[in-house]
Amino acid sequence: MTKQMHAFHMVNPSPWPLTGAASAFMLTSGLAMWFHKHSNTLIFLSMILMLLTMYQWWRDITREGTFQGHHTSLVQKSLRYGMILFIVSEVCFFFGFFWTFYHSSLSPSPDLGMMWPPKGVIPLDPFEIPLLNTAILLGSGVSVTWAHHSLMEKTHKDMVISLSITIILGIYFTLLQGMEYFNSTFNISDNAYGSTFFVATGFHGGHVIIGTLFLTVCLLRQLMFHFTSSHHFGFEAAAWYWHFVDVVWLFLFISIYWWGS
């Protein structure tokens, strides 16, 4: 039997990069079809294809790493770099929205009456639900760290409990934000205030949902005993992502909710 004389993982041919690319193409053109031709078909199909791609690709990675042992420490290192670079790209993404917000709010244009918040906009009180949301995310950062230490210390039950708490806090945040959105007196089409507020907090909320799903997958994997006390990169990646989401919220809270009111 031939052995490989290196620690890298030569992945078997896989269709998922192609289906992923196809779904991305269909998503964008589907968006154009939705906007201009009032047709939902393409975008609907592309979302199904995207979900199938994600499920099967990540399932394959789990099979390759956890069950087939392809994730040597070198492979794990490159996966770490990959996750870090992805999170850096997400930081760049949010940086743009913060730039927009500060551009509009530091020197408001005459069309806005040269004031911020503009006349007629009643901003949300930062020290009500937004402050609670800050506490929730900070607390979930603590619980996910607890989960990590439990994992490393081989206390399986504690890990399940603390990870579950983290997920519950994430869901609680999402529900509270949803309530705030429903009950706010302004919406996205209300001048630059509405645009900056809902685009920035909206994308953040989307990332909270993604992070919560990622953590939930980790919980399911932990219940199936995929992780060991020394090898659990999937969980670490989820925890890094979750901390990133928390930090973005802190910036949102201080800039948009607090300073911007």
Next chain:
Amino acid sequence: MSETIEEKLKNYKTAPFDARFPNQNQTRNCYQNYLDFYRCTKALTAKGVDPLPCDWYRRVYKSLCPMSWVQKWDEQQEEGIFAGNV
């Protein structure tokens, strides 16, 4: 400034250089003086004082602002939809 406001108004030729707005785009200069005229008038008439000093701002905004903008803002003020804080 050793001139009184009456002297300044009498010697007015055009809007002088305003260091708050040093660049080519003078939109904010126009808007700020428009706001200041109405704020000044509101404040002084509320105190029961002659609003003559406010005339400076009126002269400046009339020199700087496009007429269509002034008409638009005046209409907005009448309809109660003016965005500025007067």
